[in-house]
Amino acid sequence: MLRTLFATALALAVALPVFAATPVNINKADAATIASSLDGVGAAKAKAIVAWREAHGPFKTLDDLAQVKGMGPATLKRNQQAIQFSGNAAGASAKAAKVKHKARAG
Secondary structure, rough: OOOHHHHHHHHHHHHHHOOOOOEEEEOOHHHHHHHOOOOOOOOHHHHHHHHHHHHHHHOOHHHHHHOOOOOOHHHHHHHOOEEEEEOOHHHHHHHHHHHHHHHHHH
16 A cells, blocks of 8 residues: 555656646746746746846846746746747747758759
């Protein structure tokens, strides 16, 4: 019984980071979207992210995002794969495919 409980706890601990965050464009999303998409980012931090963006312009790197109060290294590391600065993953893939197709045709 104890072994099963331990195995279940270990499996959850390993799986949680995979499901922790949803991809979000940090330069276009509103505070509610940011809060619901990023792990460890609630309404107050999300509002601070939007306020910083409005005052200083779009974020270019995680270092820019680290300037927002409450966005520490652990939060950034946990969410780095989900934070997008422009476009989206599907759009980037489609654009890369078009470039490859043009190169072959040309």
